[in-house]
Amino acid sequence: MRCRILAVALAAALAVGCQPKAERRAEEKPAEAAPAKPAEPPGPPVPAAFRGSFDARGTEPFWAARITPEGITVMQPDRPPATAPNHGPRMAGPQAVWASLAGEEPVVVAMVEQDCSDGMSDHVYPYAAEVQLGEQSFVGCAERAAG
Numbered sequence: 001m002r003c004r005i006l007a008v009a010l011a012a013a014l015a016v017g018c019q020p021k022a023e024r025r026a027e028e029k030p031a032e033a034a035p036a037k038p039a040e041p042p043g044p045p046v047p048a049a050f051r052g053s054f055d056a057r058g059t060e061p062f063w064a065a066r067i068t069p070e071g072i073t074v075m076q077p078d079r080p081p082a083t084a085p086n087h088g089p090r091m092a093g094p095q096a097v098w099a100s101l102a103g104e105e106p107v108v109v110a111m112v113e114q115d116c117s118d119g120m121s122d123h124v125y126p127y128a129a130e131v132q133l134g135e136q137s138f139v140g141c142a143e144r145a146a147g
Helices: none
Strands: 054-058 063-067 071-076 079-085 090-092 095-102 105-117 124-133 136-144
Touching: 054 105, 054 124, 063 124, 063 136, 071 095, 071 105, 079 105, 105 136
Parallel strands: none
Antiparallel strands: 054 063, 054 136, 063 071, 071 079, 079 095, 090 095, 095 105, 105 124, 124 136
16 A cells, blocks of 8 residues: 655745845944844654664655665666755654755655555555655655665
8 A cells, every 4th residue: 555645845934045245334323133043943853763874765656766865866767866954854744844945956755664565565664655766756665765
């Protein structure tokens, strides 16, 4: 049975833009600094089940993703791999969500601990996974990376 997970839309939070400072005339009074925003709460701790390296894969269309402590790589047969830095997962209810950018393309991986079948083999995976790469969404299964 295929399991669909709703991935959390974190891409907007990752798009950070910088603007150059406007030049001021000597007689202008500098604007007062805006009050600092309170730091975002760290969220619930990430369970051990979602720490480490993972391999995810799916069919229709075929795709694969690898999560390592250093990065997230999404692979498809018809395009070059998309690689993004791994900023670590955040918990969103029962699912762990990794969000990053591969260049300018948002990458979001959501995984939940539940039995999952890829529909093509008898192998039962311990995680269901959904990957969003830009506008594309892929659904499949995942397990801890070998090695």
